[in-house]
Amino acid sequence: MLKCRVIPVLTFNGFALVKTKGFGSNARMVGNAVQAAKVYNSRNVDELVFLDIYASDKNKKMNLQMARLIINECYMPVTLGGGIKTLKDIEDLLAIGADKVVLKNKIIEAPEFINEASDVYGNQCITLAIDAVKKEDGQYYLYNRLDREILLFEFLTKINDYNFGEIILTSVNNDGMMDGFDIELVQQVEKITNVPIVVSGGAGEPSHFKELFSKTNIEAVAAASIFHFTRYTPRDLKLAIQSVGRPVRLIERDYIPKN
Amino acid sequence: MDIEVRYCSNCLFPETKPDLHFTDEGLCSACIAAESKDKGIDWSQREKDFHTIIDSFRLKNDEIGYDCLIPVSGGKDSTYQAYFMKEICGMNPLCVCFETTKVTELGQRNLDNISKMGIDVIHFKKNHNAYRAMVKEGFIRVGDEMWPNHIGIFTIPINIATKFKIPLIIWGENPQQEYGGPLESIEKNKLTRRWLEEFGGLLGNRIQDMIGVDGLTAKELTPYFYPSDEELEATGITSIFLGHYFFWDARKQLEVVKKHGFEVKEDGPVEGTYTNYENLDEEMHGLHDYLKFVKYGFGRATDHACIDIRNKRLTRNEGLELVKKYDGKYPHLSINAFVEYSGMSKEEIDAILDSYTNPVLFKMNDDGIFAKDTEGNLVRNFEIK
């Protein structure tokens, strides 16, 4: 049976690990990306996502030396993203060992790039980042730096015709707030696409995961703040998911107390 | 390829420092905290608040027991805390020392001095093998050989406090206040459980992650597990920062404790900085500070210069010169000590150091090796301004 995945996310500002709240520009400096990668690898996490979140803004590419250092520490799948605009960008990342790449800003202006990429590299390498922001009118929009007002579900329905392997669905409102996931958003998106979805934004404690996995059919979840700032490890969250009857991958170790 | 690193306009903290924030004017959160230390805070009110709090925990004169617990290291700060609670506040404290990795002779003397000040001290001598296994793993996995020390100094005193039923715990400075942190944390006057994982320097690693390392069992790691929320509640554990209630001035406090038997290093500054009164207790701290340097581009000399700048003992330019001269030098002495302690070879240690060295901040040659100057120091890709 396919296991539910718990995936730590590392967000990078070009030279160090940072953490945002609500995708704000005043990101909190967290520290060293390599050390985070080592910790996660030692925990046998299911996957790791590493994103350069300012690459597009600064019109730069992901620092390949840094990415290589991170991948060297990981013996599980690694997804890389940030500033991808051309096929060569994807090739460079795959060449240093990335398993999947994330496309975001490019697909708004040029969604056909998705198929260009998947035709060459296979659709399983291509992940789309869909950032959802709920505005005062109660509607969901696609968060974008082009200042365009794009209704989220319409966009998703259109994009779904293209050939890609996975979606990372992030709630911008809940990002970094550690107050729970946007369940309504997830339930809506599940109706639109049949591609694997990784839910992100809002994880703060194990009960949030129990809620997410019992109220939706999601099979993968991503988190960051909860791992940087609280006592909870990926294992704690997997046990929470397991407690609501969903299968997870647990690597056995010596007795671990309930604390 | 060179990179622009932004520095605080007042002190010398770089933007690479974890948890540091800048205002629109370019002032860092540590300087903002210092400013409010000088102006925005009503210290006399805070002092009143402090006495109100501690008096509510104070035992009666004819009662047997400890009024408070003070975690100590033998360093100047905790010695001051012990002196303050005993002499100034008239309390009967229990001092608990979770000793550092490799105690120096000077550090041991300063620790013994606390009992000579008329105070009971529990000197927790840790399981050496378990600790050493965590030192090595901490070094390899998170680039911090002091990892078990961070968790030990926060957890063991809490464990002893719950066992001895001493609810009041007196910590010293709020690191977020003195060294800069997210603005919300600066006002925190209490050290809660969450503080440990968020600010305690655990670098994302947790004690459960150490189970199985070198065959370590959970039992062998007993003292490093924080008490449960229920135990904490039952004892009523209340941790407060002295630095929240009193203006923290390290140099002034040093002069006070020197009068009560505290010794400083007489033969020159400590490795990695220009001061001779910090980090006297730990022989290998130079490695710890160097790791900070390779990861973030600044070392302990920067920390000390910034404090002195904020306390108006140095101008920014004077601090800049000291930092350029002392910051980030390869710590030969500490590395040698670490070779002996850990059993790792110098090559292995250097390879780990390289894995944590930020390739954006430091020059890397085309063959993927970091460039070094004639003394073996890294070459910066940025300019300290």
Place this chain on the structure above:
Amino acid sequence: MTIAIVKYGMGNVASVQKVLKKLGYTSIITDDHTAIKQANLILLPGVGSFKKGMENLHNSGLVELLTEEVLMNKKPFIGICLGMQLVATHGNEPERIEGLGWIDGEVVKIESPKGLRVPHLGWNTITTTNSDELYTSSNHKDYYFIHSYHFKAKNPEEVTFTVKYDGVMVAALQKDNMYVMQFHPEKSQEAGLGLLKKIIDQYA
């Protein structure tokens, strides 16, 4: 012992080499015919479409070379993901294409009855009915899968591991000197490294 990791433009050779290095084996990433002939074990990784995979192999003249080395000379061979699918008689991505034809079978698209997501992406448990220690040590362990097409084997005795997703799918096959797997052992941490080691050590 030297392992030749076949370079044919179909991704992720770096990860495979990293893992082999961690296990202590020497490996080279190459499409050079001489180097492949001289290697003791050949590893064919790969991610992407069947059609492109076969095209690239043809363009480098590797189809004849590999068939000679692996099928005729019985050189030890490991195929991963696309590298496993290509040994089939034919594939269907995006249209019917002839494969290397070393193991009888066809590569078909994963059906997606209501609720099943495609691609098959994530950790899943593999099971074996084979009693060989090589296989029992990985029985009921989780490995990482990421694929939209799967191998339908003609001869059940060549199937070593199965996985449950679109019904029961083939997870790995073995025929003589050929060990091929749909999942990514180089991405499956201890379980993956352990299995690779067991296979390669037979020949080391």
